[in-house]
Amino acid sequence: MNLNDILIFTEVVASGSFTKAADVLGMPKSNVSRNITRLEKSLGVKLIERTTRKLALTEIGRTYYEHSVRMVEEMEAAKAAVEKMSLSPKGVLRVCTSVSVGQNLLSQHLAAFTKTYPEVSLDIRLTNRRVDLLEEGFDVVIRVGDLKDSNLIAKKLCTQHLLLYASPDYLKTTQYPLLNPDDLNRHACLYMNAVTRRAKWTLHSISGADEFEFKPFLSCDNFQVLRQLATDGAGIALLPDYLCTDYVSDGRLIPVLEDWVGGEVDFYTLVPSRRGITPKVRAFLDHLHERCMSNPNLL
Structure with missing residues (x-):
């Protein structure tokens, strides 16, 4: 499992679209989509239902998102702690x-x-x-x-x-x-x-x-x-x-x-x-x- 894929997944959900998430992350929309697909394949489940107008989380996707947010918060807290100690x-x-x-x-x-x-x-x-x-x-x-x-x-x-x-x-x-x-x-x-x-x-x-x-x-x-x-x-x-x-x-x-x-x-x-x-x-x-x-x- 790629931690970067999880970070991108949480940003897609928070932004509400692949396009907005790509802008926030500073990467091509195609790369965002590719990362989400790779994450779903690694888990063996569908996380996001894609339509031309909007995207929606599946039931499993909502559960995974809740855990992913906590994981990302812990990662950011760990990074902040290391940076603080390094200074x-x-x-x-x-x-x-x-x-x-x-x-x-x-x-x-x-x-x-x-x-x-x-x-x-x-x-x-x-x-x-x-x-x-x-x-x-x-x-x-x-x-x-x-x-x-x-x-x-x-x-x-x-x-x-x-x-x-x-x-x-x-x-x-x-x-x-x-x-x-x-x-x-x-x-x-x-x-x-x-x-x-x-x-x-x-x-x-x-x-x-x-x-x-x-x-x-x-x-x-x-x-x-x-x-x-x-x-x-x-x-x-x-x-x-x-x-x-x-x-x-x-x-x-x-x-x-x-x-x-x-x-x-x-x-x-x-x-x-x-x-x-x-x-x-x-x-x-x-x-x-x-x-x-x-x-x-x-x-």
């Missing part, structure tokens, strides 16, 4: 990122977004599991580090750095110096083991890179836990700077070996395709990127 950001926006990024970076931008776009309902999921954006139906995923999904569209948000931190209490009580990476051998090092079990820090300075292997005093797969341990004086931790900004500002943590940096961490937004970017996704991406541009220290 303004609205609907549910599903976003996924890691627990750390969600709690410490993404969360500070959500309230401003919802105030700007009240018709967008955010569904935020935090997990350290590597999700399948397409399979699990997410609109946007924020990832850190190397990207492996070649079929996704990625855009870099910002770059953060890994730095060494310790608490004032730890630095006051330790009896060992801390002037260069070699001195770390004598200190309690707190290690993030989510990436590799081999305890190794690669520290970069102006003169080059030093690879430092050690036996960790404690290892954990969560940066927030390591930050808390460092704050409590358990040792020295290599942490993303975005996690420690407030802690440094209020004196809970102090950067150590500041001439050495433990590498860079890149943050990306991922979406399925450019063609499929809806207004709500575009608004969210623009919101994040604009805030990154205005403040490089924030996601």
Whole structure:
């Protein structure tokens, strides 16, 4: 069954003649007649009785017309809804990122977004599991580090750095110096083991890179836990700077070996395709990127 034939049928009935319907639809009268004939053949019934003076609906035609009108109204309503959604950001926006990024970076931008776009309902999921954006139906995923999904569209948000931190209490009580990476051998090092079990820090300075292997005093797969341990004086931790900004500002943590940096961490937004970017996704991406541009220290 051809939906266009149904649309033409309803217009013929509403106009009262093939000629008037053809004028409204902007098509030849012969084409209108041909479409109606095709519709009747597909249904196997007569819908319209044709005379030289006027046309009249058969009993079956009247019943079919009543249903057809409702169908056309639904089609027009669906089209209007799609057009409206294509013009303004609205609907549910599903976003996924890691627990750390969600709690410490993404969360500070959500309230401003919802105030700007009240018709967008955010569904935020935090997990350290590597999700399948397409399979699990997410609109946007924020990832850190190397990207492996070649079929996704990625855009870099910002770059953060890994730095060494310790608490004032730890630095006051330790009896060992801390002037260069070699001195770390004598200190309690707190290690993030989510990436590799081999305890190794690669520290970069102006003169080059030093690879430092050690036996960790404690290892954990969560940066927030390591930050808390460092704050409590358990040792020295290599942490993303975005996690420690407030802690440094209020004196809970102090950067150590500041001439050495433990590498860079890149943050990306991922979406399925450019063609499929809806207004709500575009608004969210623009919101994040604009805030990154205005403040490089924030996601």
